[in-house]
Amino acid sequence: MERALRLTAVGRRYGVRGPWVLRDVHLDLPPAALTRVEGPNGTGKSTLLRLLARVDAPTEGTVTGRPRTAYVPERFPSALPFTALDYLTHLGTVHGLTRKAARRAAGDRLDRFGAAAHALTPMSSLSKGGSQKVAVAQALLAEPELLILDEAWTGLDTEARAELERAVAERTAAGSAVVFVDHDPRRLAGAADAVHTVRDGTLHRRTGEPAVADGPGADGPRTVVVVRGPAPLPPEALRLATAEETADGAHRLTVRASHSDVVLRALLSAHRPYHVVSVNPLDVNPADPEGRG
Structure with missing residues (x-):
């Protein structure tokens, strides 16, 4: 079908x-x-x-x-x-x-x-x-x-x-x-x-719309989720978040706040579950850009 x-x-x-x-x-x-x-x-x-x-x-x-x-x-x-x-x-x-x-x-x-x-x-x-x-x-x-x-x-x-x-x-x-x-x-x-x-x-x-649902150009509050685990990340998480690898090998995901629980569920229910290091509002601590809390 x-x-x-x-x-x-x-x-x-x-x-x-x-x-x-x-x-x-x-x-x-x-x-x-x-x-x-x-x-x-x-x-x-x-x-x-x-x-x-x-x-x-x-x-x-x-x-x-x-x-x-x-x-x-x-x-x-x-x-x-x-x-x-x-x-x-x-x-x-x-x-x-x-x-x-x-x-x-x-x-x-x-x-x-x-x-x-x-x-x-x-x-x-x-x-x-x-x-x-x-x-x-x-x-x-x-x-x-x-x-x-x-x-x-x-x-x-x-x-x-x-x-x-x-x-x-x-x-x-x-x-x-x-x-x-x-x-x-x-x-x-x-x-x-x-x-x-x-x-x-x-x-x-309408032209000029964002290509993805999340990312730096998205409106509304966003959440930073830092996890440790295997690459690549689950596709369910990547559809909703932008991801980058931190200097110490963790994964830093930026997601709309309203979608953060969906991303966390995808990470925690993966075949090899991810360890959640931190979950913080974006820019909650400018001195900690990696989101490590």
């Missing part, structure tokens, strides 16, 4: 003679890449994401590639005849898990997003925030190769928003493509590998 997804000359309109919402759209979503889609309301961003999720079919053009896809729509249908836990358990069995494993995974996802207390609440009785946590949990349950997020942070509390950012970092570190729309320009600022703007019914790539 081809993990990369590609749109070639794609157009979409509703009705035989309806106006074109999108036309001549070209877009590649390679593995391990984070893509942001921007544009004013009503320009076709959600239509584009529905095409990527294959919820809608293009009126013209082609969509190629069949990555395992999960989608969080802008409006999640919460009036379903399940409790939150039963709904996620059912989806887990659809993804091939045993019922016992699916129920355990469902409980873990709800706990991760602070919704464990609502596990037995009927979906129709959940608040907007509770429903959104279930929407995010169902998408991550599949461990998708392509994760599509349409305003997925809307309605989440502060802790859940931060947890979703960590989940995005985990998916890209695992080699998944992630594409998202969010009204807050600060959301994952500086982290995207590519930013595209929907304008005049088509897609325009």
